[in-house]
Every structure is written in C-alpha cells, then in structure tokens.
Amino acid sequence: MKKIMNKSKDVVTQLLSGVAFAHEEILERVPKTGILLRRHRVSNQVAVISGGGTGHEPAHSGYIGDNFLAASINGPIFTPPTLEEILMAIELADQGAGVFLVIKNFEADVSHFLAAEASAIAKGHLVKHVIVNDDCSIEKVNFKKRRRGVAGTVFVHKIVAGAAAKGHGLAELAQLAEDVVSSLNTLGVALAPGTLPGTDKCQFQLAESEISFGIGIHGEAGYREEPLESSEKLANELVNKLKSQYTLKGGSQLAILVNGLGSTPYMELAIFTNDVRRLLELEGIQVRFKKTGNFMTSLNMAGVSLTFLELKDEQWLNYLMLPTDAYGW
Amino acid sequence: MKKIMNKSKDVVTQLLSGVAFAHEEILERVPKTGILLRRHRVSNQVAVISGGGTGHEPAHSGYIGDNFLAASINGPIFTPPTLEEILMAIELADQGAGVFLVIKNFEADVSHFLAAEASAIAKGHLVKHVIVNDDCSIEKVNFKKRRRGVAGTVFVHKIVAGAAAKGHGLAELAQLAEDVVSSLNTLGVALAPGTLPGTDKCQFQLAESEISFGIGIHGEAGYREEPLESSEKLANELVNKLKSQYTLKGGSQLAILVNGLGSTPYMELAIFTNDVRRLLELEGIQVRFKKTGNFMTSLNMAGVSLTFLELKDEQWLNYLMLPTDAYGW
Known part of the structure; x- marks a missing residue:
C-alpha cells in the first residue's frame, strides 16, 4: 500500500515534526519525546491533557489550543505513550492548579496513564482523570459491549477543557467528565x-x-x-x-x-x-x-x-x- | 467503488444540504440552487465570491466566513455552475460596493463566470474578476504548461477577501489579485x-x-x-x-x-x-x-x-x- 512516508521507523517522529512545524504558532514539540505542548501556558487553571497512540490524526494534537488541551502525548502507531512520557507531560503542563487526564478505554492506555497519575501525585501534583468509553458496538464473539474510547473523546476534551478555562477545579472537572461520558x-x-x-x-x-x-x-x-x-x-x-x-x-x-x-x-x-x-x-x-x-x-x-x-x-x-x-x- | 451516498442524481443537492446543516451558523443555501451564502452580510465592502464544480470539498463553501468569501456557487460534480446561478449569486452578494469573482482557469468556468459578470454589469452591478492559473504542470502530449486553476486558489480567496474586509475597492482588489496570481x-x-x-x-x-x-x-x-x-x-x-x-x-x-x-x-x-x-x-x-x-x-x-x-x-x-x-x- 503506497503511503507518503519515508522509513517506517521514522513515521512517528517525522509526523510530530511536521505537526510542530505546521502549527508552530500554537504548539511545540518537547525534543526527543512524543509530547506536544501548547505554547501559551495559562496559570491558575487546570491543564487538561490527553494522548494515546498515533495514527488517529488530527487526534490528539489537533485539540491543543485556547479553551482546549494544554498538551498531547503521542505514542507509536496505535500504541500508548510510556508512563515516563505521560509523567513528563503532567509535570510540564501543570501550572499550579493541577492536571486532568482524558484517557481512552483501552487496557494499555488506562494502565500507563493511571501509573503516571500515581507517580505524579507522589511527586506532589494534583491529578485526576476520566476514562472515556463511548463505543457502544458489540464484540463479534460474545455479543458483549466493547465500550472502547473512540471519537466521542473529542467532545470530552472540549467540554472539560472549556470548564477548566472557566476556572473550575479538579474535583468539579472529574464529576463533569463522568456525567458527559455517561451520556x-x-x-x-x-x-x-x-x-x-x-x-x-x-x-x-x-x-x-x-x-x-x-x-x-x-x-x-x-x-x-x-x-x-x-x-x-x-x-x-x-x-x-x-x-x-x-x-x-x-x-x-x-x-x-x-x-x-x-x-x-x-x-x-x-x-x-x-x-x-x-x-x-x-x-x-x-x-x-x-x-x-x-x-x-x-x-x-x-x-x-x-x-x-x-x-x-x-x-x-x-x-x-x-x-x-x-x-x- | 463503495461511497457513502444515495442516488447519483442526488449527490450534489444532498452534499449542499449537509454542508448547510453542518455549518448553519455561518452560511445558508439559497433554496433549489447551488448557491451557499454567508449569513452575515457586510455592507460598504466588496463581496468576494468563488465557485466551480463540486467534488473539491471543502472548496468552495469551506471558505465562506469572516474575512473570507461572501458566497460560493456550486455546480454539478466537476462542472461549473450556470451563468444564471452565478448571476443570482452576484446579485445576492452585492451589498453596494460591488462583487469580485475568483475564477479557476478552466474553459467552461471562465466562460460561465465572465458571461455572468457581463450580465451583472449590464444590470448595474460593479464587478471585477481574476482568473487563477497556479498549476505549473505540463501536458503529456505537447509539454506545454497547463496553468489550470488548482489548490493555490484558496490563497487568492484569503488574500483578496482580507483586503476587501479592510476596505479596498474593486480596482485595488483586481490589481492585488493579479499580483498574487503571478506569484x-x-x-x-x-x-x-x-x-x-x-x-x-x-x-x-x-x-x-x-x-x-x-x-x-x-x-x-x-x-x-x-x-x-x-x-x-x-x-x-x-x-x-x-x-x-x-x-x-x-x-x-x-x-x-x-x-x-x-x-x-x-x-x-x-x-x-x-x-x-x-x-x-x-x-x-x-x-x-x-x-x-x-x-x-x-x-x-x-x-x-x-x-x-x-x-x-x-x-x-x-x-x-x-x-x-x-x-x-
């Protein structure tokens, strides 16, 4: 299958470089990481951040901006970022009012993000999260709901980040996010x-x-x-x-x-x-x-x-x- | 080839209805026509409008808005709109300061748009135009430049409409548009x-x-x-x-x-x-x-x-x- 790319091993880093160049007024790449950070930092406001594997473009970097995400953490294709990169993003994004994580419901994503949250809390950051599970399809084999986190996640980003921009604190954002996800x-x-x-x-x-x-x-x-x-x-x-x-x-x-x-x-x-x-x-x-x-x-x-x-x-x-x-x- | 569509004959009208619904805050469809008109009319300012066949989405309706186009005229797939629809769009868009047409360099497009311009002038409207020919590829058979109007057209839209929003008149816009196209x-x-x-x-x-x-x-x-x-x-x-x-x-x-x-x-x-x-x-x-x-x-x-x-x-x-x-x- 023809694709506009160079070596397979360079796809993610060249993608992130391209995004960072194309949108340099809005965001910057933390060198040698999968982290894209909003240039404009807002203090006294909870930083809402999200991430996951790449391959979902414009998610998640396309949601960095005013009244929206403070950072995205981008892993290999369809593979979540590491605990270390998520932790680094939390530390970079936290402007004093804490960090709220929007996590898609996939086993590895949840595990990495929650481990990073625990590490960040241990380091003194205030962190809360929501796990988005908007997929209402069923599994072919057992007809159980899958409830993965999919496209509806961008509505969660926008609403929670909007509330953060209006000054709501971490506990309020967590409740709001749960209410939105359940709907x-x-x-x-x-x-x-x-x-x-x-x-x-x-x-x-x-x-x-x-x-x-x-x-x-x-x-x-x-x-x-x-x-x-x-x-x-x-x-x-x-x-x-x-x-x-x-x-x-x-x-x-x-x-x-x-x-x-x-x-x-x-x-x-x-x-x-x-x-x-x-x-x-x-x-x-x-x-x-x-x-x-x-x-x-x-x-x-x-x-x-x-x-x-x-x-x-x-x-x-x-x-x-x-x-x-x-x-x- | 699978496509998300209904009957072939309904593709354009359903596309335009979908666009008009998805972006109803910005634009409206003139019923039973291929014209999409900006809801917000600005008087004392030249209206810049563009159009052509459909099949180029988000062109051209995606460029209707603030500091941008006042209307787009959308024909059948890859087929320019009729003289009548272009004329109607000129009459609807003209808020008293005249209308500037951005035309892509294809024979039928140029012919329909220029005929509509002549008709509109005969009816008392002030109208000028530019023909965009940014394509620098060559023809396979004779190695001549093709110089069709292609993607660069959106830069012409944005620059000319920006100048119109800043109050420039038709003659200035025509000169500006020529300068941009030649570059x-x-x-x-x-x-x-x-x-x-x-x-x-x-x-x-x-x-x-x-x-x-x-x-x-x-x-x-x-x-x-x-x-x-x-x-x-x-x-x-x-x-x-x-x-x-x-x-x-x-x-x-x-x-x-x-x-x-x-x-x-x-x-x-x-x-x-x-x-x-x-x-x-x-x-x-x-x-x-x-x-x-x-x-x-x-x-x-x-x-x-x-x-x-x-x-x-x-x-x-x-x-x-x-x-x-x-x-x-």
Whole structure:
C-alpha cells in the first residue's frame, strides 16, 4: 500500500515534526519525546491533557489550543505513550492548579496513564482523570459491549477543557467528565480497512462490496459485515443503535459528531450528515451542536463514525461552543 | 467503488444540504440552487465570491466566513455552475460596493463566470474578476504548461477577501489579485485516481506501485508516472519544480499550502510537510505562512499538491493571517 512516508521507523517522529512545524504558532514539540505542548501556558487553571497512540490524526494534537488541551502525548502507531512520557507531560503542563487526564478505554492506555497519575501525585501534583468509553458496538464473539474510547473523546476534551478555562477545579472537572461520558455513545463503520505503514497487509479482510459495523479506531474489524446499500440505510442503522442507548424523545437535545476514519472525502461525510439530520428531524430530536470532518481517524481506514452526546446541561453546549485556535476542531 | 451516498442524481443537492446543516451558523443555501451564502452580510465592502464544480470539498463553501468569501456557487460534480446561478449569486452578494469573482482557469468556468459578470454589469452591478492559473504542470502530449486553476486558489480567496474586509475597492482588489496570481504556483501528484459517484471506473489508470505527477483536480492524469520511493524524494521533485518558476534565494519568503487530494490521511500530509520544511530550510528560504490539510480535493483521489506563493508584499501575509470562522481553513 503506497503511503507518503519515508522509513517506517521514522513515521512517528517525522509526523510530530511536521505537526510542530505546521502549527508552530500554537504548539511545540518537547525534543526527543512524543509530547506536544501548547505554547501559551495559562496559570491558575487546570491543564487538561490527553494522548494515546498515533495514527488517529488530527487526534490528539489537533485539540491543543485556547479553551482546549494544554498538551498531547503521542505514542507509536496505535500504541500508548510510556508512563515516563505521560509523567513528563503532567509535570510540564501543570501550572499550579493541577492536571486532568482524558484517557481512552483501552487496557494499555488506562494502565500507563493511571501509573503516571500515581507517580505524579507522589511527586506532589494534583491529578485526576476520566476514562472515556463511548463505543457502544458489540464484540463479534460474545455479543458483549466493547465500550472502547473512540471519537466521542473529542467532545470530552472540549467540554472539560472549556470548564477548566472557566476556572473550575479538579474535583468539579472529574464529576463533569463522568456525567458527559455517561451520556456519550459512538458507533463506527468501515468501508475499507486501514494498512499499517510499511506493510501491504490490510488490518482486516472485507469483501469489496461489504462494510463492517462496529469497527475500532486501531483497525479492529466490526461485529457484522453487510453490503453498503445507501447513506440513508447506514444512517438509519447507526442512529437507531445509538438511540437505543438513551431514552430520547421529541425535544431531547443532542450534540452530534460525524467523524471520518481517515480516507473518506468530506463529500461523503456531508451526505451522511444530511441523512442523520433528516432522521433526527423526523423524531423531533433537536441537534444543538454538530461537527462533521476527520476528528479521530484510524490511519487510512475508509468509513465513518457517528457520536451522540445527550446535552443534559446547557453549560455543556456553552463549552462546546467556546472559540479555539486548535487546528483539528 | 463503495461511497457513502444515495442516488447519483442526488449527490450534489444532498452534499449542499449537509454542508448547510453542518455549518448553519455561518452560511445558508439559497433554496433549489447551488448557491451557499454567508449569513452575515457586510455592507460598504466588496463581496468576494468563488465557485466551480463540486467534488473539491471543502472548496468552495469551506471558505465562506469572516474575512473570507461572501458566497460560493456550486455546480454539478466537476462542472461549473450556470451563468444564471452565478448571476443570482452576484446579485445576492452585492451589498453596494460591488462583487469580485475568483475564477479557476478552466474553459467552461471562465466562460460561465465572465458571461455572468457581463450580465451583472449590464444590470448595474460593479464587478471585477481574476482568473487563477497556479498549476505549473505540463501536458503529456505537447509539454506545454497547463496553468489550470488548482489548490493555490484558496490563497487568492484569503488574500483578496482580507483586503476587501479592510476596505479596498474593486480596482485595488483586481490589481492585488493579479499580483498574487503571478506569484503563485502549484504542482500535484496522485497515488491513486478518484472515482466518480455511481461508477466503479477509476478516472485514469495507474499501476499499484506508481504515482502520477502533474494531476489535475478533476481527476486528470499527470504528465509522468513513476514509482513512489519516499516522501523525501517526492518533496524534492515538487519543491524543485516549483522553485524553477521563481528566482528564489536565501531570505526569500514563501507561503506554502500542502493540500490533500481527498483520501490521504493527515499523517502523510504532515510527514510530507516536514520534508518540504527541511528542503526549504537547507536553502535558507523562509516559510512565513503554511497550511496543511484538505483544501481543494478531487473526490477520493489519493495524493497531495504543493503550492508556493512568494510573499512579495507584507500585506499579503497580514491578509492570510486574518482570523476567520470559515470551516475549511
């Protein structure tokens, strides 16, 4: 699979150098690390930081900026950063009011981030966290919910960081983050699998005419394959699966995120967004906030995920709408 | 080729409905037309408008906003809008100070836009235009320059609209636009051809291991195919070809645009950007402004284009840097 890259071993460091150059007004790379740090430091405010493996661009560096993240920690492709780098990021980001970690629910991510949190606390930092588990797909083998952390994570970033920018403390942010996560669901579908740099092998097999429901953001296959009939049918399936996670009624208020998985053009995302709009309008569900674009990708996977956040508090909407210079928003 | 869409005949109207919904705070669709109009009208200021076929998303609607376009006119896929729709957009956008048209250099685009300009002038509007011809690739058959209007067009939008927002009149904008265009060059390369909605046919043939230099933004093949060796080699070829259009030296100042053609992930664009940075640094050429992302796509074509604008006037940089709420910037 052709990719615009050099040696496989250099992909992550060259990616980070490219991001640091392209957005040098906003962020800087801590030399020889996977840490990207916001240039403008704000004191007397909790620093919200996030991270994980690379391969999800513009996540997570695209959310560094005003009213948003103070830093991102970027590991190898689809592999979380080390305890040491997370700890270093906490120490660099802490401006005296503590650090809040947004962690995606994958075993290795949770383990590294929580170990770094413990180390930082032992060193005298105030640190709290939330574990985002918005994926409501099921496992093919046992039909259990997967509840991984996927694209909805960017809504958590924005809301929690917005509250931090408005002066809320760590304990309040932790409660807010839990409330948001419990109201957040995402479901993704692949039209084509991704390929890792340096390989020709697709991350899973998918017939030319089929799509895979319930995929992950590390190239994981979904729970069911079936033909792609139309954007409308796809929107119908995702909207219904997401709705089943709530007790929505006419007048319920949502924020929605239509997320491209890496190689799906904006045209298709916009057509899909239009179909989601029509379905929700039919039911009288109000979309108070929406984003359409590439927010949390999976290398060059083709496809889309849909996120619902039920807006249970008007403040969440205010935080989502705060202006930012973050390049991924 | 699987695409997230419904019936082929509905692609454009559903795309425009999706865009109008996703960005309803910024723009609105004029019902039953391909016109997207900025909600906020600014009087005593020239309205800068642009357009062309669809299939280039986020162009051109992604450039509607503060300090940017007042409207975009969107035709069928890769087909310019009609004289009538362009004329209607001019009439709707004119707030009394006239309208400036940014036209990409394709025969049908130029013919429709100039006919609409003539009609609008006959109706009493003040209208001027620029024809953008930044493509510096060559035709395979006769080695003539193609000089189509491609991704660099978004720099023309931003600079001319910035000057309009600062109160410059039509005649000044026309001169400014000519100066910018004469300093603007773009070259694109495809890793994989695009496919039109409703067909399985690639727009041109390309061996699995090869890339095509000098492609257009309507799926046109380039002037030469060769294997993709590395991002570095690709950057080297594009930088050298672009440099040959100028007499750059150490201290020369550029704005650069690294543009994804539709299905190329941000990771690859960032790695390529990093290679361009290294090459320009070696020569002491200063990059004063840069953008990396999908700005002027060609459906689901994979690949990248590189644009150089030699900054001959400090004001151009100021206009590029003016803040905007346009969703494609």
